[in-house]
Amino acid sequence: MGLRNKKKETLERLSSKTLAARFLHEIRYGLNCSPFEAEAVLDAAKEVYLPFFDEQSIQAPPGKITLVAVDADEPAGKPVADCQKQNVSLTIHRGAEDDRILYEKGPAGFRQARIPETCQEALSQGALLTREDLAYRMFFVSPRTITRDMNILRQGDPGIMIPLRSTVHDIGPVLTHRTEIVRLALAGKTTTQICQIMRHSPAAVSNYLSTFVRCVQLARKDMQVGQIAFLLRRGKGLVQKYLDLAVQCESDKNMDYHLAELMRLGVGGEKKERSGGQIHG
Numbered sequence: 001m002g003l004r005n006k007k008k009e010t011l012e013r014l015s016s017k018t019l020a021a022r023f024l025h026e027i028r029y030g031l032n033c034s035p036f037e038a039e040a041v042l043d044a045a046k047e048v049y050l051p052f053f054d055e056q057s058i059q060a061p062p063g064k065i066t067l068v069a070v071d072a073d074e075p076a077g078k079p080v081a082d083c084q085k086q087n088v089s090l091t092i093h094r095g096a097e098d099d100r101i102l103y104e105k106g107p108a109g110f111r112q113a114r115i116p117e118t119c120q121e122a123l124s125q126g127a128l129l130t131r132e133d134l135a136y137r138m139f140f141v142s143p144r145t146i147t148r149d150m151n152i153l154r155q156g157d158p159g160i161m162i163p164l165r166s167t168v169h170d171i172g173p174v175l176t177h178r179t180e181i182v183r184l185a186l187a188g189k190t191t192t193q194i195c196q197i198m199r200h201s202p203a204a205v206s207n208y209l210s211t212f213v214r215c216v217q218l219a220r221k222d223m224q225v226g227q228i229a230f231l232l233r234r235g236k237g238l239v240q241k242y243l244d245l246a247v248q249c250e251s252d253k254n255m256d257y258h259l260a261e262l263m264r265l266g267v268g269g270e271k272k273e274r275s276g277g278q279i280h281g
Contacts, residue, residue: 010143014136016081017068025085063093067137069127070165073235086127090118092138111139112149117201119163124204126234128165161199179241181205182212185262186245186255213262215242 015021020042027038071084092114102110115134122129131143131150139146153160163177177198184194185205194205211232218228225243229236249255 010132013080013130014132016083017070017085017133019068019087021081022068022085022087025082063091063095063098065090065092065138067122067129067133069122069129069133072123072126072128073238074128076165080130086125088122088125088127090121090138092118108149111141111146112153114139115146115149116153116160116162120161120201120204123163124201124207128163130165159199178208178238179245181208182242182245185209185212186249186258188254188258209262211238212242212245213266215239216246216259216263219243219246 023042023045024035024038027033027041028035033041066087066089068085069088070080071086074083098110098114101113105113118134118138119129131146134146135141135143150162150164153162181194181198181200184197189197191202191205194200195202198205211234214232215228215234218231223231225236225239228234229239232239246259249259
Protein backbone atom coordinates (compact mmCIF):
# COMPACT_ATOMS: atom_id res chain seq x y z
CA MET A 1 0.00 0.00 0.00
CA GLY A 2 1.49 3.35 -1.07
CA LEU A 3 1.78 6.51 0.97
CA ARG A 4 -1.12 8.93 1.03
CA ASN A 5 -0.70 12.01 -1.11
CA LYS A 6 -2.58 14.57 0.99
CA LYS A 7 -2.08 17.38 -1.52
CA LYS A 8 -3.61 15.24 -4.29
CA GLU A 9 -6.51 14.27 -2.03
CA THR A 10 -7.18 17.94 -1.26
CA LEU A 11 -7.24 18.84 -4.97
CA GLU A 12 -9.60 15.93 -5.68
CA ARG A 13 -12.02 17.08 -2.98
CA LEU A 14 -11.95 20.64 -4.32
CA SER A 15 -12.49 19.48 -7.90
CA SER A 16 -15.56 17.51 -6.79
CA LYS A 17 -17.21 20.74 -5.65
CA THR A 18 -17.69 22.46 -9.02
CA LEU A 19 -20.73 22.96 -11.23
CA ALA A 20 -19.43 20.27 -13.61
CA ALA A 21 -19.00 17.80 -10.73
CA ARG A 22 -22.48 18.57 -9.45
CA PHE A 23 -23.94 18.04 -12.94
CA LEU A 24 -22.12 14.70 -13.25
CA HIS A 25 -23.41 13.61 -9.85
CA GLU A 26 -27.01 14.46 -10.80
CA ILE A 27 -26.71 12.55 -14.09
CA ARG A 28 -24.99 9.49 -12.60
CA TYR A 29 -27.22 9.02 -9.58
CA GLY A 30 -30.43 10.61 -10.87
CA LEU A 31 -30.51 8.77 -14.21
CA ASN A 32 -28.36 5.80 -13.18
CA CYS A 33 -25.76 6.50 -15.86
CA SER A 34 -22.21 5.21 -15.98
CA PRO A 35 -19.34 7.69 -15.46
CA PHE A 36 -18.63 7.54 -19.20
CA GLU A 37 -22.26 8.29 -20.12
CA ALA A 38 -22.40 11.13 -17.59
CA GLU A 39 -19.26 12.71 -19.06
CA ALA A 40 -20.76 12.43 -22.54
CA VAL A 41 -23.94 14.20 -21.43
CA LEU A 42 -21.87 16.93 -19.77
CA ASP A 43 -19.83 17.47 -22.94
CA ALA A 44 -23.02 17.70 -25.00
CA ALA A 45 -24.57 20.17 -22.58
CA LYS A 46 -21.46 22.37 -22.72
CA GLU A 47 -21.43 22.28 -26.51
CA VAL A 48 -25.12 23.19 -26.84
CA TYR A 49 -25.69 25.66 -23.99
CA LEU A 50 -22.34 27.21 -23.10
CA PRO A 51 -22.15 29.56 -26.14
CA PHE A 52 -25.43 31.16 -25.03
CA PHE A 53 -24.25 31.92 -21.49
CA ASP A 54 -22.62 35.32 -21.22
CA GLU A 55 -20.87 35.28 -17.86
CA GLN A 56 -20.23 39.02 -18.12
CA SER A 57 -23.95 39.77 -18.11
CA ILE A 58 -24.62 37.84 -14.90
CA GLN A 59 -23.06 39.71 -12.01
CA ALA A 60 -23.33 38.88 -8.33
CA PRO A 61 -24.10 41.75 -5.93
CA PRO A 62 -21.01 43.52 -4.54
CA GLY A 63 -19.30 41.51 -1.82
CA LYS A 64 -21.03 38.24 -2.80
CA ILE A 65 -19.62 34.99 -4.20
CA THR A 66 -21.24 31.72 -5.27
CA LEU A 67 -19.74 28.40 -4.17
CA VAL A 68 -20.63 24.75 -4.63
CA ALA A 69 -20.69 23.09 -1.21
CA VAL A 70 -21.68 19.74 0.28
CA ASP A 71 -25.36 19.30 1.16
CA ALA A 72 -25.91 19.60 4.91
CA ASP A 73 -27.86 16.34 5.04
CA GLU A 74 -24.92 14.27 3.80
CA PRO A 75 -23.23 12.18 6.55
CA ALA A 76 -19.81 13.32 7.70
CA GLY A 77 -17.94 10.14 6.73
CA LYS A 78 -19.16 10.05 3.13
CA PRO A 79 -16.55 10.92 0.45
CA VAL A 80 -17.06 14.45 -0.84
CA ALA A 81 -17.10 13.27 -4.48
CA ASP A 82 -20.16 11.08 -3.76
CA CYS A 83 -22.10 13.76 -1.86
CA GLN A 84 -25.03 15.81 -3.09
CA LYS A 85 -23.97 19.45 -3.60
CA GLN A 86 -25.71 22.80 -3.24
CA ASN A 87 -24.99 26.19 -4.80
CA VAL A 88 -24.72 28.81 -2.07
CA SER A 89 -24.42 32.59 -2.30
CA LEU A 90 -22.14 33.90 0.44
CA THR A 91 -21.30 37.38 1.67
CA ILE A 92 -17.55 37.82 1.75
CA HIS A 93 -17.46 41.59 2.30
CA ARG A 94 -20.16 43.66 4.03
CA GLY A 95 -18.90 47.10 3.04
CA ALA A 96 -17.86 49.81 5.50
CA GLU A 97 -18.14 47.48 8.50
CA ASP A 98 -15.56 45.08 7.07
CA ASP A 99 -13.38 47.94 5.86
CA ARG A 100 -13.17 49.11 9.47
CA ILE A 101 -12.33 45.59 10.72
CA LEU A 102 -9.59 45.21 8.12
CA TYR A 103 -8.12 48.60 9.02
CA GLU A 104 -8.21 48.01 12.79
CA LYS A 105 -7.52 44.26 13.08
CA GLY A 106 -5.88 43.25 9.81
CA PRO A 107 -6.57 40.19 7.61
CA ALA A 108 -6.63 37.74 10.53
CA GLY A 109 -9.21 39.81 12.40
CA PHE A 110 -11.27 40.10 9.24
CA ARG A 111 -11.30 36.31 8.69
CA GLN A 112 -12.21 35.67 12.32
CA ALA A 113 -15.08 38.14 12.05
CA ARG A 114 -16.43 36.58 8.84
CA ILE A 115 -15.95 32.81 9.38
CA PRO A 116 -18.84 32.14 11.83
CA GLU A 117 -21.40 34.18 9.89
CA THR A 118 -20.27 32.79 6.54
CA CYS A 119 -20.64 29.20 7.77
CA GLN A 120 -24.09 30.03 9.14
CA GLU A 121 -25.03 31.63 5.83
CA ALA A 122 -24.11 28.44 3.97
CA LEU A 123 -25.98 26.25 6.46
CA SER A 124 -29.11 28.39 6.11
CA GLN A 125 -29.00 27.54 2.38
CA GLY A 126 -28.70 23.81 3.09
CA ALA A 127 -24.94 23.30 2.80
CA LEU A 128 -21.88 22.87 5.02
CA LEU A 129 -18.54 24.47 4.23
CA THR A 130 -15.16 22.86 4.92
CA ARG A 131 -11.87 24.36 6.02
CA GLU A 132 -10.70 23.88 2.43
CA ASP A 133 -13.67 25.88 1.11
CA LEU A 134 -12.81 28.75 3.46
CA ALA A 135 -9.09 28.52 2.73
CA TYR A 136 -8.99 28.02 -1.05
CA ARG A 137 -12.28 29.48 -2.25
CA MET A 138 -12.85 32.46 0.05
CA PHE A 139 -9.88 33.78 2.00
CA PHE A 140 -6.97 32.37 -0.09
CA VAL A 141 -4.90 31.13 2.84
CA SER A 142 -3.91 27.65 4.00
CA PRO A 143 -6.31 25.32 5.87
CA ARG A 144 -3.88 25.50 8.78
CA THR A 145 -4.50 29.25 8.96
CA ILE A 146 -8.26 28.64 9.06
CA THR A 147 -7.76 26.10 11.86
CA ARG A 148 -5.73 28.66 13.79
CA ASP A 149 -8.48 31.27 13.28
CA MET A 150 -11.09 28.85 14.58
CA ASN A 151 -9.01 27.99 17.64
CA ILE A 152 -8.76 31.71 18.46
CA LEU A 153 -12.52 32.11 18.03
CA ARG A 154 -13.25 29.19 20.37
CA GLN A 155 -10.81 30.46 22.96
CA GLY A 156 -12.61 33.79 22.97
CA ASP A 157 -16.08 32.20 23.04
CA PRO A 158 -16.17 28.43 23.84
CA GLY A 159 -19.86 28.26 22.94
CA ILE A 160 -19.53 29.83 19.50
CA MET A 161 -21.46 28.10 16.71
CA ILE A 162 -19.26 27.36 13.65
CA PRO A 163 -21.08 24.73 11.54
CA LEU A 164 -18.32 23.27 9.39
CA ARG A 165 -18.73 19.84 7.82
CA SER A 166 -15.87 18.44 9.92
CA THR A 167 -17.28 19.78 13.20
CA VAL A 168 -20.96 19.03 12.74
CA HIS A 169 -20.74 16.17 15.25
CA ASP A 170 -19.21 18.52 17.80
CA ILE A 171 -22.22 20.87 17.64
CA GLY A 172 -24.80 18.09 17.32
CA PRO A 173 -26.42 16.63 14.18
CA VAL A 174 -27.62 19.26 11.74
CA LEU A 175 -31.03 17.60 11.62
CA THR A 176 -31.42 17.88 15.42
CA HIS A 177 -30.18 21.46 15.31
CA ARG A 178 -32.83 22.45 12.76
CA THR A 179 -35.68 20.78 14.61
CA GLU A 180 -34.62 22.44 17.87
CA ILE A 181 -34.98 25.85 16.21
CA VAL A 182 -38.50 24.94 15.05
CA ARG A 183 -39.33 23.60 18.52
CA LEU A 184 -38.30 26.92 20.09
CA ALA A 185 -40.54 28.81 17.65
CA LEU A 186 -43.46 26.52 18.51
CA ALA A 187 -42.79 27.25 22.19
CA GLY A 188 -43.35 30.94 21.47
CA LYS A 189 -39.77 32.20 21.25
CA THR A 190 -39.17 35.18 18.99
CA THR A 191 -36.62 35.17 16.19
CA THR A 192 -34.32 37.37 18.27
CA GLN A 193 -34.52 34.97 21.22
CA ILE A 194 -33.89 31.94 19.00
CA CYS A 195 -30.84 33.64 17.47
CA GLN A 196 -29.46 34.28 20.95
CA ILE A 197 -30.13 30.75 22.18
CA MET A 198 -28.93 28.87 19.07
CA ARG A 199 -26.30 31.41 17.94
CA HIS A 200 -27.86 31.60 14.49
CA SER A 201 -28.49 34.51 12.14
CA PRO A 202 -32.08 35.75 11.60
CA ALA A 203 -31.87 34.64 7.95
CA ALA A 204 -30.94 31.08 8.99
CA VAL A 205 -33.77 30.86 11.52
CA SER A 206 -36.24 32.21 8.97
CA ASN A 207 -35.04 29.67 6.41
CA TYR A 208 -35.62 26.69 8.76
CA LEU A 209 -39.06 27.91 9.84
CA SER A 210 -40.07 28.54 6.25
CA THR A 211 -39.13 24.97 5.29
CA PHE A 212 -41.07 23.65 8.28
CA VAL A 213 -44.18 25.60 7.25
CA ARG A 214 -43.92 24.31 3.67
CA CYS A 215 -43.64 20.73 4.95
CA VAL A 216 -46.81 21.09 7.01
CA GLN A 217 -48.68 22.79 4.16
CA LEU A 218 -47.80 20.00 1.73
CA ALA A 219 -48.58 17.28 4.28
CA ARG A 220 -52.05 18.80 4.76
CA LYS A 221 -52.54 18.31 1.02
CA ASP A 222 -52.03 14.55 1.63
CA MET A 223 -48.55 14.48 0.13
CA GLN A 224 -46.19 11.75 1.34
CA VAL A 225 -42.83 12.31 3.04
CA GLY A 226 -40.90 11.28 -0.07
CA GLN A 227 -42.89 13.64 -2.29
CA ILE A 228 -42.37 16.55 0.10
CA ALA A 229 -38.64 15.83 0.34
CA PHE A 230 -38.40 15.78 -3.46
CA LEU A 231 -40.30 19.04 -3.95
CA LEU A 232 -38.39 20.93 -1.25
CA ARG A 233 -35.04 19.25 -2.02
CA ARG A 234 -34.62 18.24 1.62
CA GLY A 235 -33.79 14.91 3.21
CA LYS A 236 -36.62 12.52 4.13
CA GLY A 237 -35.32 12.39 7.70
CA LEU A 238 -35.65 16.14 8.14
CA VAL A 239 -39.14 16.21 6.61
CA GLN A 240 -40.29 13.38 8.88
CA LYS A 241 -38.92 15.17 11.97
CA TYR A 242 -40.76 18.34 10.99
CA LEU A 243 -44.02 16.43 10.49
CA ASP A 244 -43.55 14.67 13.85
CA LEU A 245 -43.30 18.11 15.47
CA ALA A 246 -46.53 19.14 13.76
CA VAL A 247 -48.26 16.06 15.18
CA GLN A 248 -47.01 16.93 18.68
CA CYS A 249 -48.76 20.29 18.35
CA GLU A 250 -52.13 18.52 18.34
CA SER A 251 -51.73 17.57 22.02
CA ASP A 252 -50.18 20.86 23.18
CA LYS A 253 -52.36 23.98 23.06
CA ASN A 254 -49.42 26.38 23.23
CA MET A 255 -47.54 24.67 20.38
CA ASP A 256 -50.76 24.39 18.37
CA TYR A 257 -51.39 28.13 18.74
CA HIS A 258 -47.90 29.06 17.52
CA LEU A 259 -48.13 26.54 14.67
CA ALA A 260 -51.37 28.22 13.58
CA GLU A 261 -49.60 31.59 13.70
CA LEU A 262 -46.75 30.33 11.51
CA MET A 263 -49.24 28.83 9.07
CA ARG A 264 -51.27 32.05 9.04
CA LEU A 265 -48.18 34.09 8.20
CA GLY A 266 -47.30 31.55 5.55
CA VAL A 267 -43.57 32.04 6.06
CA GLY A 268 -40.91 31.05 8.55
CA GLY A 269 -40.75 34.32 10.40
CA GLU A 270 -42.41 36.84 12.65
CA LYS A 271 -44.38 39.93 11.81
CA LYS A 272 -42.16 42.77 10.64
CA GLU A 273 -43.08 44.95 13.59
CA ARG A 274 -41.84 42.25 15.96
CA SER A 275 -38.64 41.18 14.17
CA GLY A 276 -37.78 44.54 12.66
CA GLY A 277 -36.52 42.94 9.48
CA GLN A 278 -37.52 41.44 6.21
CA ILE A 279 -39.07 37.99 6.16
CA HIS A 280 -37.35 35.49 3.90
CA GLY A 281 -39.16 32.57 2.30
